[in-house]
Every structure is written in structure tokens, then in C-alpha cells.
Amino acid sequence: MRRLAAVIRAIGFATYKEWAAFRSHMAASLLVGPVLFLVQVYIWHAMFEGRDTLNGLTYSQMLAYYGVATLIHYISFDFADWNLQMLVRSGKFVTFALRPLPHWLFALAQKIGHRSLALWIEVLPVMALFIFVFGVNMKPAAPGWAIVSILLSFLMNFLVNYCVGLTAFxxxxxxxxxxxxxxxxxxxxxxxxxxxxxxxxxxxxxxxLPFQFITYLPTRVYIGDYELAGIHLSLGQAVALQTAAVGVAAAATTALYGAAMRRFTGVGV
Incomplete structure (x- = not known):
């Protein structure tokens, strides 16, 4: 386990340094995210005209929802599906098939390095912009649960996208x-x-479906109140449900990856 952790750390650090050379590409998010958020401000300001709540959310909670959802998107952003399909289509995946480290673990390590760079280029600047320019309350209701839920969102988005990439086989x-x-x-x-x-x-x-665990559930946990389909869960219960969903997604990903490797070997033979 120690050796595996060292390998993941090395891959993540190499990816961090690689993308740091092209950090201006990430910096474009400093414009895109706030502009999209400003559109939501105008839309929901009109929707809340003369109303205190909509579907149980106040205007300030709605702005917080989109602010937090934007940050979660930056943190959990993933392109494992595109990268895997490109490797399969170009034939370059064969180099990974011969390595002792499964490609899904390599891709996860790459994502950790990539998103670590995004924390100070995208997440923190945009969060400061939401707080000091738009006046959005970005303080989590329960910081511990919020952090755990966002980390699980990070994993769930990767697992879902990687499964999509596996269809290339x-x-x-x-x-x-x-x-x-x-x-x-x-x-x-x-x-x-x-x-x-x-x-x-x-x-x-x-x-x-697994998708709510990528954005909706962690956003509601961050705000401090979870409700969907008439089901109200405490923050601990919501995170426990998310943990179970990530476990199921991980099992499905490893099973699909095994099937893809058997097909890849069969075609190679």
C-alpha cells in the first residue's frame, strides 16, 4: 500500500507540473464561471419576485446552491472519458495494458494532480469572487460533512466518466x-x-441514479439541508448514502474494466 501510494503521488505530481505549464487554460474559468453565475442571479431574482421561497429554498439559499455547485464542478471536473476513448481509438492504450498499474488508477492519480492545481487557480479565486462581489454566503453548514461529501463527489464523477470512456472498447x-x-x-x-x-x-x-451524488447531494449537504422526492435526510445520513453509492459505482467500474481488458486482449490475439 505504501508503494502504491508513492506511485499515485508521483503520477499526480507529474500531472500537476505538466498542467502548471499551461495554467492560463484553467484561468479562463475565472471568466466563464462567474458569467454563468451572473445569469443565474438575474433569472432567480425574477423568479423570486414577490416570493419568499421556491420549493423550500430562499433566494439566498438558491444563490448559495449555484455558487457551491460551481465550485464542486471545478473540484470534481473530469475528462477521463475523453482521454480513455482517445487512447483506445489511437491504439496508444496498449502501452497502459502492459503496465502493472491498472489504467483506471493511473487516470485517477492524474485527476488528483490536475485538480490540485485547480484549487488555487480556479476554486479559491472564484469562491472569493462569489463572496466579495456577489455577496453569496459560502460558509458550509457543517464543514466536516461538506468536505467528505465533496471528496466523494470527486470520486463519483471520475467513476461515472470512466465507465463512459470504457464504452470505446x-x-x-x-x-x-x-x-x-x-x-x-x-x-x-x-x-x-x-x-x-x-x-x-x-x-x-x-x-x-448515481448522478445526484456528483452535484445535487454534496451541494445540499454544503448548504445544510437535504431533500429529494419527499425524502429528508440528515447530513450524516446523506453522506452515508453517498458513500454507499460510490462503493457501488467503484465495483461496477472495476467489473466493466475487467470486461474491457478481456475484450481488448481477445481482439489483440
Whole structure:
């Protein structure tokens, strides 16, 4: 385990240094994120006109929701699906198949390094902007639970995206599937609108899908109140549910990865 941790740390640090040379690419988020947030400010200001709450959320809580959701997006951002499909399509994946370290672990280490750089280039500057320019309350209701939930969101987004990337072993061109899936994922995760605004029947479906654990649940945990499909959970219960979901996603990813490696070997033979 110590050797494995050292390998992951080395890969993460190498990725950190590699992307640090192109940090201006990340800095573009300093414009994109706040602009999108400003659009939400105008929309919800109009929606709350003459109202104190909408679906149990006040105007300040709604702004906090989108502020926190934006930060979680920066922290958990992932392109493992695109990278894996590119490696498979170009034939370069064979170099990883021959290594003792499974590629999914290599990709996770890369993400850790990439997002570590994003913490001070994207997350902290945008968070300061939300607090001091837009006046959004970004203080977590329970810092401990919020940190654990965001870390689990980080893992869940990676696992879901990596599974999408694995479809490249069965599909000749998986880009179309990837684009459609990512759009559905963002809608089902609560990126565009809180899931509690959807019809009750759809909320019940979304409760059992893995996507809410990427954005909606960690955002509600950060705010301090979780509710979906009429189900109210304490912060501890919500994080426990998220932990179980990440465990299921991890098991599904390793099983799918094993099937992909057997197919890859079979085609090679």
C-alpha cells in the first residue's frame, strides 16, 4: 500500500507540473464561471419576485446552491472519458495494458494532480469572487460533512466518466454516446436546476441514479439541508448514502474494466 501510494503521488505530481505549464487554460474559468453565475442571479431574482421561497429554498439559499455547485464542478471536473476513448481509438492504450498499474488508477492519480492545481487557480479565486462581489454566503453548514461529501463527489464523477470512456472498447466511435450521456448527466445531477424542482415521479427516479451524488447531494449537504422526492435526510445520513453509492459505482467500474481488458486482449490475439 505504501508503494502504491508513492506511485499515485508521483503520477499526480507529474500531472500537476505538466498542467502548471499551461495554467492560463484553467484561468479562463475565472471568466466563464462567474458569467454563468451572473445569469443565474438575474433569472432567480425574477423568479423570486414577490416570493419568499421556491420549493423550500430562499433566494439566498438558491444563490448559495449555484455558487457551491460551481465550485464542486471545478473540484470534481473530469475528462477521463475523453482521454480513455482517445487512447483506445489511437491504439496508444496498449502501452497502459502492459503496465502493472491498472489504467483506471493511473487516470485517477492524474485527476488528483490536475485538480490540485485547480484549487488555487480556479476554486479559491472564484469562491472569493462569489463572496466579495456577489455577496453569496459560502460558509458550509457543517464543514466536516461538506468536505467528505465533496471528496466523494470527486470520486463519483471520475467513476461515472470512466465507465463512459470504457464504452470505446465496444463502440467504434463513442463520441456521440459520450456527448449525449454527459448532457443527461448534468441535467440529472442538478447542475442546471435543483433536482427538487422536477416532478415528483422524476425525482423518485433521480434519487436512485448515481448522478445526484456528483452535484445535487454534496451541494445540499454544503448548504445544510437535504431533500429529494419527499425524502429528508440528515447530513450524516446523506453522506452515508453517498458513500454507499460510490462503493457501488467503484465495483461496477472495476467489473466493466475487467470486461474491457478481456475484450481488448481477445481482439489483440
Amino acid at each position: 465496444w463502440l467504434v466511435r463513442a463520441e456521440g454516446v459520450r456527448r449525449v450521456f454527459l448532457l443527461l448527466k448534468d441535467v440529472s445531477a442538478g447542475v442546471f436546476i435543483p433536482l427538487s424542482f422536477f416532478p415528483d415521479a422524476l425525482q423518485k427516479l433521480l434519487f436512485f
